Amino acid sequence: MKRYIGAFVAAAVLCGTSCRSRSGDPGAGSSSGSVDAGSFDKPALLRAFGECVVADYRELSTSVVALDAATSAAASDKSAASLEAARAAWKTAMEIAQRAEVYQFGPAAISTAPGGRDMRDPIYAWPLVGRCALEQTIVSKAYETPGWATSALVSTRSLAAAEYLLFFTGAENECPAESEINTNGSWAALGAEELAARRLAYARVVTADVVQRTQALVDAWDPAKGNFIEELATAGRSKSFASEQMAFNAVTDAMFYVDLQLKNSKVGKPAGFLPDCAAAPCLSAVESPWAKRSKEHIRQNLAGYEKLFRGCGPGGSGLGFDDLLGAVGAESVTAKVEASLVEIRAALDALVEPTFEEDLQKNIAGVQRLFDALRANAALMKAEFVTVLDLELPKRVEGDND
Amino acid sequence: MTETAGDRAPASRAPAALPRLGALRDRAMAALGAPTDTAALVAFRVVLGALVTISAARFLAYGWVDALFVEPTFFFKYWGLSWVGVLPAPGMHVVFVALAALGVCFATGLYYRVVAPLLFALFTYVQLVDVTNWLNHYYLVSLLLLLAAFMPLGRAGSIDAWRRPESRLDAFPAWCTYLLRFQVGVVYFNAGLAKLSADWLLHAQPLNIWLSARTGVPVLGAFFDERWVAYAFSWGGFLFDTTIAFFLLRRRTRLPAYLVVIAFHAVVGLLFPIGMFPFIMVGAALVFFSPSWPRRLLGALRLRALAEDAGVRAAPRARPRRVWSALALAYCALQVLVPLRAHLYGGNVLWHEQGMRMSWKVMVREKNGSITYLVRSKKTGRTWYVEPRRYLTDRQARELQSQPDLVLQLAHHVARDFADRGEGEVEVRAEAIVSLNGRPSAPMIDDRVDLARVSDGLGKASWILPAPEGPPIHLRPAWNSHKLAGR
Numbered sequence: 001m002k003r004y005i006g007a008f009v010a011a012a013v014l015c016g017t018s019c020r021s022r023s024g025d026p027g028a029g030s031s032s033g034s035v036d037a038g039s040f041d042k043p044a045l046l047r048a049f050g051e052c053v054v055a056d057y058r059e060l061s062t063s064v065v066a067l068d069a070a071t072s073a074a075a076s077d078k079s080a081a082s083l084e085a086a087r088a089a090w091k092t093a094m095e096i097a098q099r100a101e102v103y104q105f106g107p108a109a110i111s112t113a114p115g116g117r118d119m120r121d122p123i124y125a126w127p128l129v130g131r132c133a134l135e136q137t138i139v140s141k142a143y144e145t146p147g148w149a150t151s152a153l154v155s156t157r158s159l160a161a162a163e164y165l166l167f168f169t170g171a172e173n174e175c176p177a178e179s180e181i182n183t184n185g186s187w188a189a190l191g192a193e194e195l196a197a198r199r200l201a202y203a204r205v206v207t208a209d210v211v212q213r214t215q216a217l218v219d220a221w222d223p224a225k226g227n228f229i230e231e232l233a234t235a236g237r238s239k240s241f242a243s244e245q246m247a248f249n250a251v252t253d254a255m256f257y258v259d260l261q262l263k264n265s266k267v268g269k270p271a272g273f274l275p276d277c278a279a280a281p282c283l284s285a286v287e288s289p290w291a292k293r294s295k296e297h298i299r300q301n302l303a304g305y306e307k308l309f310r311g312c313g314p315g316g317s318g319l320g321f322d323d324l325l326g327a328v329g330a331e332s333v334t335a336k337v338e339a340s341l342v343e344i345r346a347a348l349d350a351l352v353e354p355t356f357e358e359d360l361q362k363n364i365a366g367v368q369r370l371f372d373a374l375r376a377n378a379a380l381m382k383a384e385f386v387t388v389l390d391l392e393l394p395k396r397v398e399g400d401n402d
Numbered sequence: 403m404t405e406t407a408g409d410r411a412p413a414s415r416a417p418a419a420l421p422r423l424g425a426l427r428d429r430a431m432a433a434l435g436a437p438t439d440t441a442a443l444v445a446f447r448v449v450l451g452a453l454v455t456i457s458a459a460r461f462l463a464y465g466w467v468d469a470l471f472v473e474p475t476f477f478f479k480y481w482g483l484s485w486v487g488v489l490p491a492p493g494m495h496v497v498f499v500a501l502a503a504l505g506v507c508f509a510t511g512l513y514y515r516v517v518a519p520l521l522f523a524l525f526t527y528v529q530l531v532d533v534t535n536w537l538n539h540y541y542l543v544s545l546l547l548l549l550a551a552f553m554p555l556g557r558a559g560s561i562d563a564w565r566r567p568e569s570r571l572d573a574f575p576a577w578c579t580y581l582l583r584f585q586v587g588v589v590y591f592n593a594g595l596a597k598l599s600a601d602w603l604l605h606a607q608p609l610n611i612w613l614s615a616r617t618g619v620p621v622l623g624a625f626f627d628e629r630w631v632a633y634a635f636s637w638g639g640f641l642f643d644t645t646i647a648f649f650l651l652r653r654r655t656r657l658p659a660y661l662v663v664i665a666f667h668a669v670v671g672l673l674f675p676i677g678m679f680p681f682i683m684v685g686a687a688l689v690f691f692s693p694s695w696p697r698r699l700l701g702a703l704r705l706r707a708l709a710e711d712a713g714v715r716a717a718p719r720a721r722p723r724r725v726w727s728a729l730a731l732a733y734c735a736l737q738v739l740v741p742l743r744a745h746l747y748g749g750n751v752l753w754h755e756q757g758m759r760m761s762w763k764v765m766v767r768e769k770n771g772s773i774t775y776l777v778r779s780k781k782t783g784r785t786w787y788v789e790p791r792r793y794l795t796d797r798q799a800r801e802l803q804s805q806p807d808l809v810l811q812l813a814h815h816v817a818r819d820f821a822d823r824g825e826g827e828v829e830v831r832a833e834a835i836v837s838l839n840g841r842p843s844a845p846m847i848d849d850r851v852d853l854a855r856v857s858d859g860l861g862k863a864s865w866i867l868p869a870p871e872g873p874p875i876h877l878r879p880a881w882n883s884h885k886l887a888g889r
C-alpha cells in the first residue's frame with residue numbers, strides 16, 4: 001500500500017513538474033485569444049463585466065433624463081415637433097435599455113438571484129405591458145396622484161408604457177366592451193385633444209419615475225455608492241457570490257436573455273414558430289408595436305450580448321468571455337460563437353422591410369433564418385460554452401447531486 | 403467403445419468432490435450464521451436512520467418537496483413503473499414528514515419490524531416518482547434499507563428490545579454484516595470500474611473541466627487549473643474506488659483506509675454540490691469495521707457501562723435457511739450483473755445512457771446540451787418548435803438534455819398534448835445538440851425519427867446516434883486571483 005501511494009505521489013509530482021514547465025513556457029498562451037494565459041485573471045474579467053454594465057447604465061441614465069425633459073416639453077407645449085422630439089428621445093433611450101436587457105445580473109436581476117433587487121422591471125417591464133390597464137389609468141388620471149408610481153402595477157409604467165403613451169394616437173381602446181371605461185362612456189367622452197394631452201401627462205409621470213429608477217440602478221453599481229462592481233469582482237469573498245463560478249453563472253444566466261426572450265418571445269412567438277400563436281403570424285406579440293422598433297431592439301440586445309462575450313470596449317476590446325475561453329484553450333468555442341453571431345447579424349440585415357411586422361408578413365423565410373441562427377447560438381451556448389467553463393444553465397434548482 | 407482411464411477419472415472423482423463441496427457449503431453456512439456482536443450493526447442502523455431523517459428534513463426545509471414534486475406538471479417514469487404517481491398536495495409533504503419520523507423510529511429501533519419495510523417502501527417510492535430525481539446515493543440508501551428490512555437489527559440496542567426484553571438478541575448472524583459489506587463494496591468497485599475509461603484516465607475529464615472552474619477555492623484552488631492536478635484527482639479517484647473496499651476489509655489497513663474514505667469524501671463534498679453523498683458513503687463504510695467497534699470506541703471514551711459485551715460468545719449459531727440463502731445469493735448476483743448490463747448495448751454509455759442507472763457511474767461525465775422538439779401536424783403540415791421548458795421545470799429540463807430515454811418520454815407527452823389541443827396526430831422529432839466532456843457538440847438523437855412512434859424499452863435504441871469520436875477538450879491553466887495575489 002505504502003509503495004503504491006508512494007509511486008502515485010511520485011508520478012503526480014513528476015507530472016506536475018512537467019506540466020508546470022509547459023504552462024510556464026512564454027509562448028504557451030500566445031494563441032489563446034487576445035489575452036495570454038499568463039496575464040489573465042478571473043476577478044479582472046468580473047470587474048470588466050461590472051464596468052461595462054455601469055458605463056451603459058450611466059448612458060441610459062443620461063438618455064432617460066433627456067427623454068423626461070423632452071416628454072415634459074411635449075406635455076407642456078403639445079406641439080407635433082416636441083412630440084417628435086420626445087419620441088426620438090424614447091428611441092435613443094431604448095437603444096441603451098435594450099443593450100442593458102442582457103445585463104440582468106446583480107441589482108437588475110430578480111430578487112431570488114445573487115444580489116438581485118428587481119430593479120429591471122420598473123425601467124423596462126416588457127413583456128409586462130397591459131394596454132387596457134394603461135387606458136383605464138388614462139381615464140382615471142390615477143397618475144396624477146402623488147406617489148402613484150411607487151405603488152402602481154409595473155405593467156402601467158416603465159419605458160414600455162411610455163412607448164404606448166408617446167407613439168399611439170388612435171382613439172380606440174383595447175379594454176373589453178363590458179369594461180367600465182366603455183360601459184360608462186368615460187373613454188368615449190375623451191375627445192382626441194384631451195386623450196392626447198392625458199397621454200403626454202401620463203408619459204411625463206412615467207418618464208420621471210424611470211429617471212429615478214435608472215439613477216437608483218446606477219447608484220447600486222457606483223463605486224462611490226452601492227459599489228456592486230466590487231461585489232462582483234470580489235466574488236468568493238463577497239456577500240452576494242460565494243464563489244467566482246457563481247458570479248460567472250449570474251452573468252451567463254443574464255446572457256441567456258438572447259435565448260429565452262429574444263429568440264422565443266421576440267422572434268419565435270410573433271412568427272408563429274412556437275405553439276403560443278394560434279394563427280401565424282401573431283403581430284400582436286411583437287415587442288414594439290407602437291414605435292415599430294422591434295428589429296432595432298433585437299439589434300441592441302445582440303450588441304449587449306456581444307459586449308459581454310467580446311469585451312466592452314470599441315470593436316470588442318477589453319475583457320470578455322472570449323478571453324476566458326481563450327485562456328483555458330477553448331478557442332474553438334469562441335470561433336463557433338463568433339460565427340453564429342455573424343450569421344445572426346446577416347439574417348437580421350436580410351430583413352429589409354421597414355418594420356418587423358412587415359417582415360413577418362412578407363418575408364417569413366427571412367425570419368425563419370434569423371430564428372434558426374438564434375437557435376444555433378443557443379445550442380452552442382447550452383452545450384459547449386457552459387460545459388467547458390463548467391457553468392450552470394439558468395435557474396437550476398439547488399439540491400443533492402452525484 | 404473402450405473406456406479409458408482418462409474417461410473414467412472424472413466419474414471416479416465425482417463422489418469425492420461432492421462431499422468436499424458439501425463440506426464447503428456447510429462451512430460457509432456456519433460462517434454466515436456465526437454469532438457476531440450487535441454493536442456495529444446497531445450503530446449502522448442509527449446512522450442510516452439519522453441520515454434518512456436529515457435528508458427528509460432538508461427536502462422540507464429547503465422547499466425541495468415543492469420544487470421537485472408539487473411544481474412539476476409532468477413526471478418522468480421508470481420503464482415498467484409508469485404506474486407510480488405523485489401524490490396530490492399536500493401528500494408529498496406528508497410523505498417527507500413520515501420519512502423523517504420513520505427515520506427516527508428506524509434509528510431508535512421502535513417498531514422496527516414494521517418500520518424498516520415501511521421506510522424502505524416510502525423512501526423508494528419517493529425515488530421512483532420522477533426519474534430526474536435519480537441519485538446514486540439515494541439508490542444505495544434504498545438498497546441498504548431493503549437489506550436492513552430483512553435483518554433483525556431492531557432486536558438489540560433498541561426501544562423494541564428495551565420494551566420487550568424477551569425479543570432481545572445478544573448477537574446478530576454474521577451474514578448481516580457480510581451482506582452489507584458486499585453491498586457497499588459493490589458500489590465502490592463499480593464506481594471505480596466506471597472510471598476505467600480513456601476520458602477519465604488519459605484525458606482527466608471531466609475533472610479537468612470541474613477543477614478549472616474551481617480555482618477560487620481557498621488554498622487548493624490555486625492549483626486546480628493545472629492539468630496534472632486533474633490527472634492526480636482522476637487517477638486517485640479511480641484507485642480509491644477500485645481498491646478501497648479491499649483495504650477496508652483487511653484488519654491491518656482498515657483504519658487508515660477509513661481515514662482516506664473520510665478525507666476523500668470531505669474533499670469531494672467541499673468541491674461539488676453533492677448534498678448527503680459524502681455522509682452516506684462515510685456512514686455506509688462503517689460496516690467494514692469489526693462488529694464490536696462501537697464498544698471499543700465507548701471503552702476508549704471511558705463509557706464502560708455502555709461498552710459492555712452483551713454475551714456474544716454464549717449466543718447460538720443461527721444457520722440461515724436455504725431459501726433465504728438462495729435469495730441472498732440471487733440478490734448478490736443481481737448486484738454484480740446489473741451494473742454490467744451497460745456493456746450489452748455497446749458504444750459509449752455516457753453518451754447513450756442505456757444501462758447508466760443502477761450501475762454506480764458516479765460523477766463521470768460533464769454533459770450539457772440543447773433539446774428542441776420539432777412538432778409537425780400531419781393534418782395541416784404546420785411545424786412548431788417546442789422547448790422542453792414548456793412542460794418541465796428547470797431541473798427536469800437540465801436532466802432531460804443528457805438522457806435520451808427522457809427525451810423519448812417527453813416526445814410522447816408532447817404528442818399527446820398536441821392531440822389534446824385539437825391538432826390531431828403529430829410527428830415529434832428531437833433536435834438534440836449535446837457536448838460530452840467538452841467535446842464539440844454533436845447531435846445525440848436522429849432527428850429524422852418520429853419519436854412519437856418509437857416505443858420505450860430495454861432494447862438497444864437505434865434512434866440514439868453514435869457518440870462523437872475524438873478526445874475531449876483539454877483545458878489550459880488560466881491564471882486566477884490567488885496566483886496573482888501570490889506573485
